Amino acid sequence: MGFIAGLFMVFTFFVPHAVGTRGSEMLLEWARIIGAFALILGLASLFRTHWDKIRRRQAQWGYSVVTLASFAFMVWAGIIYGTGEGPVGQRLVTVKSGALFEWLFNNVQVPLDATMFALLAFFIASAAYRTFRARNFEAVLLIIAAIIIMLGRVPMAELLHLPHGEAIDTRMPQIYEWIMQFPAVAGKRGILFGVALGAIATSLRIMLGIERSHLGG
Amino acid sequence: MEDILNRLQAIDRRWLYLVIFAAVLVPFLSGLKLPAGVPSPATTGVYDYIERLPSGSVILLSVDYSPASLAELEPMAKAVVRHAFARGHRVIALALFPEGAMMINRILDEVVPEMDKTYATDYVNAGFKPGRVAVILGMGKDIIGVFEDTDAQGNALSKMPVMAGVKSYKDIDLLINFAAGNIPFAWITYAHEQYQQQVGVGVTAVMATDLYPFWKSGQLVGVINGLKGAAEYENLIQKPGWGAAGMSSQSIAHLLIIVFIILGNIGYFLVRRRP
Amino acid sequence: MPEIQPGTQLVFLGLSLDPQVLGLWVQALLTFAILSFLWGDNPIYKFAEHVFVGISAGYGAVIVWQQAVLLLLVFKLWPQLSTKADAGADYWVIIPGVLGLLMLTRFLPKYDWLSRYPIAFTVGLYAGAAIAPTAQAYLLKQMGATMLPLIGASETSWPVALSSLVVLVGVICTLTYFYFSRPHEGMLGVSSKIGIWFLMVAFGAGFGNTVMARISLLIGRVEFLLYDWLPAWWPGAGL
Numbered sequence: 001m002g003f004i005a006g007l008f009m010v011f012t013f014f015v016p017h018a019v020g021t022r023g024s025e026m027l028l029e030w031a032r033i034i035g036a037f038a039l040i041l042g043l044a045s046l047f048r049t050h051w052d053k054i055r056r057r058q059a060q061w062g063y064s065v066v067t068l069a070s071f072a073f074m075v076w077a078g079i080i081y082g083t084g085e086g087p088v089g090q091r092l093v094t095v096k097s098g099a100l101f102e103w104l105f106n107n108v109q110v111p112l113d114a115t116m117f118a119l120l121a122f123f124i125a126s127a128a129y130r131t132f133r134a135r136n137f138e139a140v141l142l143i144i145a146a147i148i149i150m151l152g153r154v155p156m157a158e159l160l161h162l163p164h165g166e167a168i169d170t171r172m173p174q175i176y177e178w179i180m181q182f183p184a185v186a187g188k189r190g191i192l193f194g195v196a197l198g199a200i201a202t203s204l205r206i207m208l209g210i211e212r213s214h215l216g217g
Numbered sequence: 218m219e220d221i222l223n224r225l226q227a228i229d230r231r232w233l234y235l236v237i238f239a240a241v242l243v244p245f246l247s248g249l250k251l252p253a254g255v256p257s258p259a260t261t262g263v264y265d266y267i268e269r270l271p272s273g274s275v276i277l278l279s280v281d282y283s284p285a286s287l288a289e290l291e292p293m294a295k296a297v298v299r300h301a302f303a304r305g306h307r308v309i310a311l312a313l314f315p316e317g318a319m320m321i322n323r324i325l326d327e328v329v330p331e332m333d334k335t336y337a338t339d340y341v342n343a344g345f346k347p348g349r350v351a352v353i354l355g356m357g358k359d360i361i362g363v364f365e366d367t368d369a370q371g372n373a374l375s376k377m378p379v380m381a382g383v384k385s386y387k388d389i390d391l392l393i394n395f396a397a398g399n400i401p402f403a404w405i406t407y408a409h410e411q412y413q414q415q416v417g418v419g420v421t422a423v424m425a426t427d428l429y430p431f432w433k434s435g436q437l438v439g440v441i442n443g444l445k446g447a448a449e450y451e452n453l454i455q456k457p458g459w460g461a462a463g464m465s466s467q468s469i470a471h472l473l474i475i476v477f478i479i480l481g482n483i484g485y486f487l488v489r490r491r492p
Numbered sequence: 493m494p495e496i497q498p499g500t501q502l503v504f505l506g507l508s509l510d511p512q513v514l515g516l517w518v519q520a521l522l523t524f525a526i527l528s529f530l531w532g533d534n535p536i537y538k539f540a541e542h543v544f545v546g547i548s549a550g551y552g553a554v555i556v557w558q559q560a561v562l563l564l565l566v567f568k569l570w571p572q573l574s575t576k577a578d579a580g581a582d583y584w585v586i587i588p589g590v591l592g593l594l595m596l597t598r599f600l601p602k603y604d605w606l607s608r609y610p611i612a613f614t615v616g617l618y619a620g621a622a623i624a625p626t627a628q629a630y631l632l633k634q635m636g637a638t639m640l641p642l643i644g645a646s647e648t649s650w651p652v653a654l655s656s657l658v659v660l661v662g663v664i665c666t667l668t669y670f671y672f673s674r675p676h677e678g679m680l681g682v683s684s685k686i687g688i689w690f691l692m693v694a695f696g697a698g699f700g701n702t703v704m705a706r707i708s709l710l711i712g713r714v715e716f717l718l719y720d721w722l723p724a725w726w727p728g729a730g731l
Contacts, residue, residue: 025362028355029564030588031617032348034610036560037592039347043553044596046545063538067546074550079557093566093573095371095558105319105551107515108522112544113284113316114713115526121470121710122530124703125237126230129477133485138692143482145696146703147475153422153445153704154251154468173255180697182655185430186662187694189634190687192430193663194670196630203619203626234530241707241714288712289705315555316548347560350618365563371575406622406629422705426698434637436629443701444708463711470707 047071077101145179152176226484233477240473244465251465256449259425259432262439263417264300264453266391272305274390275383279404280324283316286397286421292460293419293447294324294395300454302332306390307379308340311364313352313400318345318369337377344369350403357386357412386414391438395419401428405436419446513724520721523713565589638663662690 050064082091083098134140152172256264267276278298282290301308310321321342334340343364346352355363360383366374374380382388392414394404401418408414415438418428422443431437441450444467447460525540567574568582569589591610597603638660668680669687676684 025355025358026584027617028348028351029585030591031614032351032560033564033585033588034592034595034614035349035351036347036556036564037595037610038614039552039556039560040592041595041598043549043556044599046549048599060538063542066539066542067549070543070546071550071553072546074547075553078550078554093562095367095369095562097370097554097558101554102319102322103511103515104547106323107518108543109316109547109551110284110287111519111522111716112526112540113548114287114709114716115523116541116544117285117706118288118709118713119526119529121241121706122234122237124706125470125474125477126233128474128703129228129233129481130226130230132478132481134482138688141689141692142696142699143478145693146700147478149697149700150471150475150703153443153700154464154471173257177257178655179693180426180429181433182658183662183690184426184694184697185433186638186659187666187690187692188427189430189638189659189663190666190670190690191694192630192634193667196626199626199630200623203623206615206619231530237710241710242718245714245718285709288710288715289708315552318555318559345555345559347556347564350621354621365567367559367563373575402629406625410625410629410633422701422708423698425701426694430634430637431629434633436633443704444711445704459712459715462715463708466711466714467704467707470711471703474703474707 074101074104077104145184148172148175148179152179222484222488225480226488237470237473240470241466244469249465251468256453257442257446259429259440259442260446260449261453262432262437263297263393263419263441264439264450266415266417266438267297267300267304267306270304270306270390273307274304275307275309275388276301277389277392278308278310278321279392279394279396279400280310280312280317280321281314281400282320282395282397282421283314284320287320288459288463289421289444289447290395290397290419291320291324292444292458292463293441293450294320295328295458296447296450296454296456296460297393297419297441298324298328299332299456300450302328302334302339303454309343309379309383309389310341311343311352312345313349314398315345318342321369337372338379341374341377341379342369343367343374349400350407353403353407354411356408360385386412389414391415391417393417393419396424397421398424401437405431409436417441516721516724520717523717527713661686666690 047068050067052058053061053064054068078097078101079092080088081098081100082094083096084100085091086094132143134143152175270276278294280294298308310325312318312321321344325340325342329336329340336342344367346364348355352363361374361380364374368374368377386392386408392404392408394401394416396418397420401416401420401424404414404416404418409416416436417438417440419441420428420443422445425440425442425446428437428440432440441447444460444463447458448464449460451457451460522540522543525536528534529537562574565585568585571581588610591613594606595610597606665683665687667687669676669684669691671680671684674680
C-alpha cells in the first residue's frame with residue numbers, strides 16, 4: 001500500500017499533469033489528517049502513562065497528578081473557556097484562543113521551556129572543563145577549530161588585537177568565516193552526501209516494502 | 218602541588234556553574250557595551266535580499282521554534298520583521314510547529330505597534346498549520362487552500378488584502394525560516410528544489426554549521442546565525458535590540474569557556490605526567 | 493507581551509492583582525525552580541518539570557484541536573459549525589478520518605495491526621515525495637557547488653580558487669573516510685585520514701557554535717530576570 005502511494009508521489013514530481021496534481025494534493029491532505037491523529041496518539045499515550053501511574057500508586061505518582069492537572073487546566077483554558085464569550089458549545093468549535101490561554105503559555109510554558117534549555121549552558125561549561133581533553137591530534141584539531149569559532153563569534157576578539165595598533169582588527173572573524181565556509185563545509189558536505197544516499201535508499205526500500213521497521217515488524 | 222592539581226581536576230561542578238553564571242550576569246551589571254563588529258556575509262545575504270526587493274513584495278515567515286530557543290531567535294525575527302515593514306513589504310507569518318503560533322504573536326505584538334501596520338492589510342498571522350512537509354508541498358499549488366482559508370484566529374484569508382494575488386510560491390518573493398530543528402532542510406528540499414522558492418534562514422547557532430553548505434551552494438540566500446547574527450542584523454537595520462544587548466555577556470562567557478578548556482587540559486596533562 | 497489589556501485587574505480572594513505583574517512573578521518563580529536543578533535534583537524542580545510536561549501537552553492538544561481536527565475534519569463534514577456555513581460538505585475526508593482513527597487502535601493489543609495501514613500510507617507517501625528533491629538538493633546541487641569554482645578558475649582570484657580546492661579535496665577525502673568496504677590502507681588510508689581532519693574541523697566549528705547557542709539561552713533568562721522581573725518590584729532597578 002505504501003508502494004502505491006509512494007510511486008504516485010514520484011510520478012507527480014516528474015509529470016505535472018492536472019489529474020496527477022489534484023490527486024497528489026488530496027493524498028497530501030489525507031496525510032495531514034492522519035498526521036494529526038498521530039499527534040493525538042502521542043498525547044493519549046502520555047495521558048495513559050500518567051493515569052496508570054496514579055491508578056497503581058507507583059513511585060512518585062503525585063507528580064503524575066501535577067502533570068495531568070496542568071494538562072487538564074490548559075485544555076480547559078484553551079478549548080472550553082476559550083475567549084470567554086458566547087455559549088460553551090460555540091467556543092468548542094471556534095478557532096480562536098483566548099487571553100487566559102495565551103497568558104498561561106507566556107507565563108508558564110515559556111519560562112519553563114526556556115530555562116530548561118538554559119541549563120544546557122551550565123552543562124556545556126562544566127563539560128568544557130572536565131571532559132574536553134586533547135588526547136590526540138584529531139582532538140587538538142577539533143579544539144582549535146572550536147576556539148577559533150568561539151572567538152570569531154563575539155566582538156571582543158576584535159578588541160583583543162588593539163595593542164597591535166589597528167583600530168578594529170577583523171582578522172578573527174575573517175578566520176572564522178574562512179573556516180566556516182571552506183573546511184567545515186567540506187566536512188559537512190561529506191556527511192550530507194552520506195545522509196542523502198542513505199535517505200534515498202531507505203525511501204526506496206520503504207516503497208518497495210523491504211524496509212518495515214516503521215510498521216513495528 | 219599534586220594534591221591541588223587533583224582537587225582542581227575533580228572540582229565540584231557547582232563551582233563551575235557559579236562562575237559561568239557570574240560571567241553572564243556581571244557584564245549586564247557593569248554596563249559593558251561592545252561594538253557590533255563586521256557582519257558576517259551569511260547575515261548580509263538575507264539583509265541584502267530583503268533590501269533589494271521592490272517595496273510591497275511578499276515575504277513569508279515560517280516561525281518554527283519553541284520557547285526553548287526564544288533567546289536566540291526572537292531578536293533576529295523581530296529585526297527581520299522590522300526591516301520588512303520598513304521596506305513596505307507584506308509579511309505572512311506561518312508556523313509548522315504548534316509553539317510557533319505563539320512565538321509569532323510575541324514578535325508581532327512588539328514590532329507592529331512601533332511601525333504602525335494594519336492586520337490583514339500589511340501582515341497576517343496564519344498560525345499553526347499541521348502537516349509540515351505536506352504544507353510545504355501544498356503551498357506550491359494553493360497556499361490559501363492548504364491554510365484552509367483560516368488564519369490563527371479563525372478569520373478568512375481569502376478576504377484579506379495582504380493575501381491578494383498570493384496563490385503559490387511564484388507569488389512569494391522571499392521565504393524566511395526561523396528554526397531550531399531540521400525544518401530548514403525540508404524548506405530547501407521541497408520549496409527551493411521543487412518550486413524554485415528563494416529561501417533564507419535564521420537559525421540557532423547549533424544548526425548554522427549544517428546549513429552553511431547550502432548557503433555556499435546558492436540554495437539559501439543567507440544564514441542568520443544565532444544571537445550574534447541577531448546583533449549583526451540589528452546593526453544593519455540600525456536598531457539595536459536584545460541581540461546587541463547580549464553580546465558583552467556572550468563575549469565574556471566564550472572567553473571563560475576557552476579558559477576552562479585550556480585549564481582543564483593543562484591540569485590533565487600535568488596530572489598524567491606523574492608516573 | 494501579548495496579554496490581557498493593562499488596567500484590567502484580577503480580583504482574587506479580595507486581592508487586586510495586575511495580570512502582568514502576576515505573570516512576571518510566576519515566570520520568575522518557575523525560572524528559579526528549574527535553575528534549582530543545578531544544586532541537585534529536588535522536589536521543586538520535579539514539580540516544575542511535571543507542570544511543564546502537562547502544560548505543553550495541553551497546549552499541543554488545544555492547537556491540534558483547533559487547526560487540525562476542526563479545520564481539516566469537523567468543518568469539512570459539518571460546515572454549519574464553521575464560520576463558512578455556506579461551503580458544501582466534503583465527504584472525502586471520511587477516508588483519512590477512518591485511517592486516522594485506526595491509528596488509535598494501537599491501544600488495543602488485539603487490533604493494533606490495523607494501525608499499520610495509516611502509517612504505511614503516510615510513510616510511503618513522504619518517502620516517494622522525498623526521493624527526487626532530496627537527490628537534487630543534497631547530491632546534485634552540493635556536488636555542483638563543490639566543483640564549479642574550479643572550472644571558472646580564470647575569473648576568480650587565486651585565494652578563492654585555493655579555498656575552493658580545499659573544499660574539493662576535503663569533500664573527497666571525507667567521502668573516502670566513509671567508504672568502509674575496503675580497509676583504510678595506502679592511498680585510501682591517507683585520504684581517509686585527511687577526511688577525518690576535515691570532519692574534526694567541521695565538528696569543532698559545530699561545537700563552537702553549540703557553545704554560543706547554549707550561552708545565548710542563559711543570557712536570555714538573565715535578561716528576563718534583570719530587565720523584566722526586577723524592575724517590576726525593586727524600585728530603581730531599571731538598568
